[in-house]
Amino acid sequence: MSHKSVSAHAGEISLTQLFLIFFKIGCISWGGYMALISVVRSEIVGKHRLLEDDDIMDGVALAMLLPGPVAVNVVAYVGDKIRGPLGGAVCAVAVILPSFLLMVGFAALYLSWGTMVVADKALAGVLPAIAAIILNAGLQMREKALQGPIDIAMAVIAAVLLLTVGGIWIVICIFAVAAVVGILRHQTADADTPAEETRHQPTFGRGSRAIALFLAMCIGLFLFLPQLNITSILVQLFSVFSGMSLLLFGGGYIFIPMIQEAVVNTHGWLTIEDFAASIALGQVTPGPILISATFIGYKVAGLAGAVIATIAIFMPPAALTILASHQLQRFRHLSRFKAAQAGIRTAVFGLIISAAVSLLIGIASEAPNLLAPASIFGLSCFILMYLKKGEIWTVLIAAGLGVLIF
Known part of the structure; x- marks a missing residue:
């Protein structure tokens, strides 16, 4: 697939179509951030041909190095690549909306009846299917990612390190070493870059300054809210969640102890039982686990609190991802930068x-x-790789089998 054909497809799609695509993705993306990214890749690269695998992998790398929830940051990056910052905002809202609506419903039922409404059996069936979806997405990307024995060795080492050690610092080290190896292997002469391209690189314009000011406001509010003596519960919710979203790295599970410290121990908004319920419900809804913020906001301040907490946990890091992506475009004409990306x-x-x-x-x-679970995983691989059916059918079949088997 050529860059020219991809650009043509991206230029033709409307914001409404983008919203519907990502709303569907948000409805079926159980299993963590990589599951959601895998479905994004299937829809955006495989089905609609709006971007290439290189774009998705670049977005994943950037999102993993920045604070906040990785999956939504990747979605914002993808939407921005297709239709600019407004496209990034539309895609992020669309992918979060299904989980938000489910979580509000679950929170209302839980707080009214004192019980959790969870589909444990269906989830038990879905998880092996999600593993198949992630594996299938990875295999679809292998032609662009693996160009020889050295690439295969690097990929294996990266996978083993993440499985055995893990953590954001390991990710940073992996990317740093991979970038150096890429520069040594793929670098070409900077003179090959057209002069016209080097003269038209993005600058830190008005939009970038507005995003930077918004992000600075979020951090300032988080750090100095006690001194400001603000009593509005909605402002407090926004301050807590937006500040944490910009200060914590490593994905949703890294956030959990910090959120517990803030909403249970510091502010006393939830009991430990209610907090555990919010995390459990975040795991059984599609989309990112940090949708638990919706439950917390609803418990504290009703529907308005749910909206504010959801915006605060997802919007600032998504905006930071778009800002960083635009600034990195300044270096895209450099051969070393392209080689590092490879x-x-x-x-x-x-x-x-x-x-x-x-x-x-x-x-x-x-x-x-x-x-x-092994049978469901095998069946899911067969549906995806040989029957070439979409992820939505795979998830629905796996959920049905989970209800019947478990």
Whole structure:
């Protein structure tokens, strides 16, 4: 697929179409950030041909190096690449909306009846299917990511390190080494770059300054809210969640202890039982686990609180991702930058495969009988790789089997 054909497809799609695509993605993306990214890749690269695999892998690498929820940051990056900042905002809202609506419903039922409404059996069936979806996405990317034995070795090392050590610093080290290897292997002469391209690089314009000011406001509000003596619960909710979203790295599970410290111990908004319920419901809804912020906001200040908490946890890091992406465009004409990106994409491929393996290990460690999840995983791989059916059918079939088997 050529860059020219991709640009033509991207130029033709409307914001409404983008919204519907990502709303569908948000409805079926259980299983963590890499599951959502895998479905994004299937829809945007495979089905609609709006971007290339290189773009998705670049977005994953950038999002993993920045604070906030990785999956939504990647979605904002993808939307921005297709239709600019407004496209990024539309895609992020669309992918979060299904989880938001479900969480508001679950929160209302839980707070009224004192019980959680969870589909444990269906989720048990869906998780092996999600592992198959991630694995299939990784395999679809292998042609762009793996160009020879060195790339294969780098991908394997990246996957093993993430599985055995993990953590944001390991990710940073993996990307740094991969970038150096990429520069050593792929660098071409800067003189080959057209002079016209080097003269028209993005600058830190009015839009970028507005985003930077908004992000500075979020951090300032988070750090100095006690001194400001603001009593509005909605402002307090926005301050807590927006500040944490910009200060914490490593994805949703890294946020959980910090959110607990803030909403249970510091502010006393939730009991520990209510907080545990919010995390459990975040796991059984599609989309990112940080949708638990919606439950917390609803408990504290009703529907308005749910909206504010959801915006605060997702919007600032998504805006930061778009800002960083635009500034990185200044270097896209440099051969060293392109070579570093090529190396990092190889590492990203390894991280995607490691996510599928990690999920399978978790399923195996918790399942009393491996036959059922292994069968669902195998069937899901068959549906995706040989029947070439979409992720939505895979998830629905797996959920039905989970209800029947577990």
